[in-house]
Amino acid sequence: MAAAVQDASTPTFRDIDRSVLRVMEMPGTAYWIWIAFCFSLVGIAAALWTRQIYSGLGVTGLRQPVMWAIYITNFVFWVGIAHSGTLISAILFLFRTRWRTAVYRAAETMTLFAVATAGLFPLIHLGRVWFAYWLLPYPNERFLQPNFRSPLVWDAFAVSTYLTISALFLFMGLIPDVANAREQSKGWRKTFYSILALGWQGTDEQWRHYSMAYLLLAGLATPLVISVHSVVSWDFAMAQLPGWHSTIFAPYFVAGAIFSGVAMVMTLLIPMRKWLHLEDLVTPWHFDNLAKIILLTSLVVSYSYATETFMTWYSGDKIEQMTFHMRYFGPWGYLFWVMVLCNCLIPLLLFSPRIRVNLTALWIISIFVNIGMWLERFVIIAGSLAVNFNPSQWAYYRPSITEIMITVGSFAWFLGLFSLFARLLPIISMTELKEGITWLKKALRKDYAKAA
Amino acid sequence: MSGSVEIVGSFADEIGCAHGIEKLREVKAIGVRVFSPIPSHRIEHAIGKPKSRVRAFVLTGGILGIITALALTIGTSWEWNLDAGGKPVVSWPPFIIIMFELMVLFGGISAVLSFLVHARVPAFEIAEGYSSRFSEDRFGVVVRCEPADSAQVESILRDAGAEEVVRAAAWPRADGNAVVS
Numbered sequence: 001m002a003a004a005v006q007d008a009s010t011p012t013f014r015d016i017d018r019s020v021l022r023v024m025e026m027p028g029t030a031y032w033i034w035i036a037f038c039f040s041l042v043g044i045a046a047a048l049w050t051r052q053i054y055s056g057l058g059v060t061g062l063r064q065p066v067m068w069a070i071y072i073t074n075f076v077f078w079v080g081i082a083h084s085g086t087l088i089s090a091i092l093f094l095f096r097t098r099w100r101t102a103v104y105r106a107a108e109t110m111t112l113f114a115v116a117t118a119g120l121f122p123l124i125h126l127g128r129v130w131f132a133y134w135l136l137p138y139p140n141e142r143f144l145q146p147n148f149r150s151p152l153v154w155d156a157f158a159v160s161t162y163l164t165i166s167a168l169f170l171f172m173g174l175i176p177d178v179a180n181a182r183e184q185s186k187g188w189r190k191t192f193y194s195i196l197a198l199g200w201q202g203t204d205e206q207w208r209h210y211s212m213a214y215l216l217l218a219g220l221a222t223p224l225v226i227s228v229h230s231v232v233s234w235d236f237a238m239a240q241l242p243g244w245h246s247t248i249f250a251p252y253f254v255a256g257a258i259f260s261g262v263a264m265v266m267t268l269l270i271p272m273r274k275w276l277h278l279e280d281l282v283t284p285w286h287f288d289n290l291a292k293i294i295l296l297t298s299l300v301v302s303y304s305y306a307t308e309t310f311m312t313w314y315s316g317d318k319i320e321q322m323t324f325h326m327r328y329f330g331p332w333g334y335l336f337w338v339m340v341l342c343n344c345l346i347p348l349l350l351f352s353p354r355i356r357v358n359l360t361a362l363w364i365i366s367i368f369v370n371i372g373m374w375l376e377r378f379v380i381i382a383g384s385l386a387v388n389f390n391p392s393q394w395a396y397y398r399p400s401i402t403e404i405m406i407t408v409g410s411f412a413w414f415l416g417l418f419s420l421f422a423r424l425l426p427i428i429s430m431t432e433l434k435e436g437i438t439w440l441k442k443a444l445r446k447d448y449a450k451a452a
Numbered sequence: 453m454s455g456s457v458e459i460v461g462s463f464a465d466e467i468g469c470a471h472g473i474e475k476l477r478e479v480k481a482i483g484v485r486v487f488s489p490i491p492s493h494r495i496e497h498a499i500g501k502p503k504s505r506v507r508a509f510v511l512t513g514g515i516l517g518i519i520t521a522l523a524l525t526i527g528t529s530w531e532w533n534l535d536a537g538g539k540p541v542v543s544w545p546p547f548i549i550i551m552f553e554l555m556v557l558f559g560g561i562s563a564v565l566s567f568l569v570h571a572r573v574p575a576f577e578i579a580e581g582y583s584s585r586f587s588e589d590r591f592g593v594v595v596r597c598e599p600a601d602s603a604q605v606e607s608i609l610r611d612a613g614a615e616e617v618v619r620a621a622a623w624p625r626a627d628g629n630a631v632v633s
Contacts, residue, residue: 157549161556176490182587204496213564
């Protein structure tokens with residue numbers, strides 16, 4: 001246990017403040033080396049993207065018939081990662097779930113940066129990125145407007161709405177916390193937090209309107225999160241390509257998004273908890289509950305794989321059956337089976353209560369889930385395109401160094417932004433932890449019982 | 453209320469704070485302001501103010517979003533009236549998605565804007581009786597009253613469990629840098 005909580009069975013409001021605000025103190029050299037490393041990778045990715053813009057999409061591995069591959073896989077992956085943040089911050093808020101308080105800010109931050117990362121990929125994928133604004137409806141001389149029947153236009157609306165609402169939700173939640181940080185900091189930080197806090201003083205009038213606005217934002221974000229990944233799935237399901245054209249895609253993608261998102265929350269939170277000494281606030285009780293969500297969504301995803309296979313067989317559609325045969329046993333078949341291992345089999349370990357509180361095991365499982373969910377998107381997107389209606393066109397895709405490094409750069413971009421946020425702003429909500437302090441005390445006592 | 457005084461009571465927990473507010477309401481005290489580090493239903497219930505009007509603004513914003521989406525999708529379809537195989541130019545089912553997204557977008561922005569307007573933030577002045585501890589771990593009740601009533605108010609606050617009861621003038625205020633200025 002960290003020293004901040006003297007008697008861990010009875011943490012006070014001050015203990016919570018101390019533990020969270022300590023994280024926001026000036027970080028050491030190792031932190032800045034990490035940030036420099038992340039943004040160097042982003043720089044390499046940016047240079048390669050610049051080269052791609054200059055030379056054209058020929059520098060990628062995209063060739064007919066596989067014109068959607070790693071870039072779109074990354075887009076779907078990062079949008080999916082974003083979903084658990086809204087699940088934890090909005091949906092579990094509406095259900096008044098006690099354990100969300102310690103983890104929701106990190107999940108929400110992850111959401112914002114994951115959507116910001118995802119939003120780059122449709123742009124990176126464009127051959128002529130300077131025409132990206134053609135997606136927007138604006139008055140023009142030839143009366144050309146976006147086609148509102150196209151899922152790609154729905155996607156532009158859904159993802160931009162999601163980015164805006166996630167940013168507003170995160171900002172709203174931060175206001176009371178930065179007001180608290182303002183009172184306990186000095187120098188430029190005090191000025192920075194003063195501006196962000198908007199003069200918040202926690203009066204009854206402020207709380208009355210704040211609580212209502214926050215509740216309604218959560219209410220709006222809840223169906224939004226379901227809609228966004230449904231719309232993303234329709235990018236594929238609306239096309240008449242075997243392997244894509246399926247009615248199961250929307251719920252299947254939403255479950256997969258939450259599955260991968262919660263896994264990413266764990267991937268980030270477990271090392272962060274250790275490095276930032278947050279053991280007294282983020283307890284195994286929280287991870288136990290996150291693990292249960294991973295287990296549930298893993299079962300839903302496994303069921304979806306089975307249903308998809310059954311529907312293909314039951315439809316009697318030879319072309320669809322061939323697509324799935326190639327998916328399971330074709331040249332990329334091994335990717336499918338690695339995906340099954342990561343998404344369906346390894347998460348079954350979480351049925352064990354002991355594994356659900358073993359943070360090392362959880363972290364390893366979460367990495368497998370991340371790999372599995374990335375592969376799932378790749379297998380669906382590139383795999384289905386490679387084996388289309390006409391066997392004479394069949395061709396498999398090989399990624400170029402440009403695509404690989406831009407993918408690596410996207411992870412560095414996401415991790416760099418998240419790391420900057422974690423040391424600059426409260427990565428754990430002090431206000432909500434205080435609100436549910438009774439439950440935190442119970443969680444800590446439960447830990448002690450387990451440790452004993 | 454010329455010549456009035458402000459009494460500040462500082463509480464360690466929300467239960468005592470809510471109790472104090474209820475007692476003040478029983479004696480029909482006016483000008484009660486509460487500071488709290490956390491949102492508290494107990495305190496909100498004790499104060500007994502009506503529900504926030506933010507709701508109405510969010511509803512209006514949501515409806516405005518739907519109307520905007522309808523105007524956008526139908527208007528642009530009419531602007532380039534393309535007959536594709538005799539299909540309706542205004543094929544509304546896919547437009548529902550745009551209507552939904554703009555409803556959420558406009559509703560969400562309305563929620564934040566109406567919160568800013570109603571809660572009067574950004575606040576450029578420190579409210580009378582505010583202390584930095586009310587953003588950290590203490591609950592504050594500030595009562596504006598006539599000097600003649602101050603003894604009764606102080607006694608109510610003490611009986612409810614206030615740790616400190618002082619005149620606002622003697623209260624250690626937050627420094628000037630505490631709010632946007």
